[in-house]
Amino acid sequence: MNRYDFAVYIGRFQPFHDGHLACVTQALSLASHLIVLVGSINRPRNIRDPFSYAERREMIEGAIPPELRDRVVVSGVSDRLYNLPQWVTAIQAAVRGIVESTAGKDATITLVGHRKDQTSDYLDLFPQWAFSAVEEVSILSATQIRDALLGAPEAHLERTLAEQPIPPGVREALGAWIASHADAWKALGSEWDFIQRYQSQFKGLRYPPIFQTVDAVVIQAGHILLVERGAHPGKGLLALPGGFLDAEERIEDAVVRELREETGIKVPEPVLRGSIRARARYDDPMRSLRGRTITDAFLIELRPGPLPKIKGGSDARKAHWTSLAEFQSLEAQVFEDHFHIVQDLLGRI
Known part of the structure; x- marks a missing residue:
């Protein structure tokens, strides 16, 4: 029994x-x-x-x-x-x-x-x-x-x-x-090859590297700013504008730089900095396929008004505004943990 x-x-x-x-x-x-x-x-x-x-x-x-x-x-x-x-x-x-x-x-x-x-x-x-x-x-x-x-x-x-x-x-x-x-299988194989080559750079090191990135959660008038990734990993997926921290820059400087490079957003830099409403660190050990990657995400809430002009650049194939209502249905199309980062940061305000 x-x-x-x-x-x-x-x-x-x-x-x-x-x-x-x-x-x-x-x-x-x-x-x-x-x-x-x-x-x-x-x-x-x-x-x-x-x-x-x-x-x-x-x-x-x-x-x-x-x-x-x-x-x-x-x-x-x-x-x-x-x-x-x-x-x-x-x-x-x-x-x-x-x-x-x-x-x-x-x-x-x-x-x-x-x-x-x-x-x-x-x-x-x-x-x-x-x-x-x-x-x-x-x-x-x-x-x-x-x-x-x-x-x-x-x-x-x-x-x-x-x-x-x-x-x-x-x-x-x-x-x-x-x-x-x-x-789909060919695309997975291509991504797998990329990750193997990427990680091979660090084989033999005494300690595995830990990477630092930044991400921008830009909100205006019920919309969120997203980019479409143009390269592996996550080629073609939706993502937050962001990227790796340069060796000689502060984290807040990095998020503003990456945001402007990837979206060309037509908002003055002082306004972007003054619109930061929250900031949090995300460190799930499995959050990135590339290896241990910690990101600092910034919630930038712009004042209501016409959505600023944007244009994809740098590593981003496209940039576009998406309604927050639509975003809630896009989890299966969003890169790494970016969907969960947005949920957490929005909950903080």
């Missing part, structure tokens, strides 16, 4: 591999039903998050043996990078909705997972549920699988895919996805 009514298993599953499937099997030996919560469901496609929520859900459901599928519910949650209570609330709400619609409020619940590093700290955020440690059965991570596939020459891709420790249903789904999304 199972000890719990429900087990909860949280992960990104990029992609779902044999280790994940083993955890699912172990969880179902503990509970009558399993809720698989897929994280980062609204991320733009990149080499860390190459597959959408719908694609990952299909892989997971296809990997679970037929005799167990009726016992598994797959759902998804968005990231809340700089508001942990919101993320915890979203997890709680997703689990509660599934449990109450199936078994009622008195169901017993256990959270399953294994502790490997600081990325497992989330396991301590749900004290209302029991915790059941599951055995880590695969030493190969999803990161290694992604690197193997993205780094494989096209002529060897089929063989490389066959060598990965992934369930047959996932292997079939991945092969079909790559074949039907040739342009």
Whole structure:
């Protein structure tokens, strides 16, 4: 007899591999039903998050043996990078909705997972549920699988895919996805090559480098100023105007310089500086594909009036004003953590 009514298993599953499937099997030996919560469901496609929520859900459901599928519910949650209570609330709400619609409020619940590093700290955020440690059965991570596939020459891709420790249903789904999304796969491969070359500059250093960038959140009359990135990483994605801090400049000077270079905004520099309403530092260790990158973001709120003229320049292919209402629907098209930076800074005023 199972000890719990429900087990909860949280992960990104990029992609779902044999280790994940083993955890699912172990969880179902503990509970009558399993809720698989897929994280980062609204991320733009990149080499860390190459597959959408719908694609990952299909892989997971296809990997679970037929005799167990009726016992598994797959759902998804968005990231809340700089508001942990919101993320915890979203997890709680997703689990509660599934449990109450199936078994009622008195169901017993256990959270399953294994502790490997600081990325497992989330396991301590749900004290209302029991915790059941599951055995880590695969030493190969999803990161290694992604690197193997993205780094494989096209002529060897089929063989490389066959060598990965992934369930047959996932292997079939991945092969079909790559074949039907040739342009997207090529773009991911190009981004992967760029990141490998970029990071190779720092191999052999005693300490990994830490980069400092700046970003501008410019608001006027219910609109936000965005740029379209013209180069890797995130080529074609929407982003905040910004860039790297020069060695001999102050951080506030850098954000004004980058804003003017990337957007050509027709606002005098003293007005930009005088319109700074908030400033915050964002340091999620995984926020950038390039490596550890800390950014200082400035909220610049211009006085109501006609939107200033702008023109993309420097690393930005285009610059444009977007209504804040529309911006709320663009999470899956926004570079790195810029969507979450905007949410956090706007909340400060």
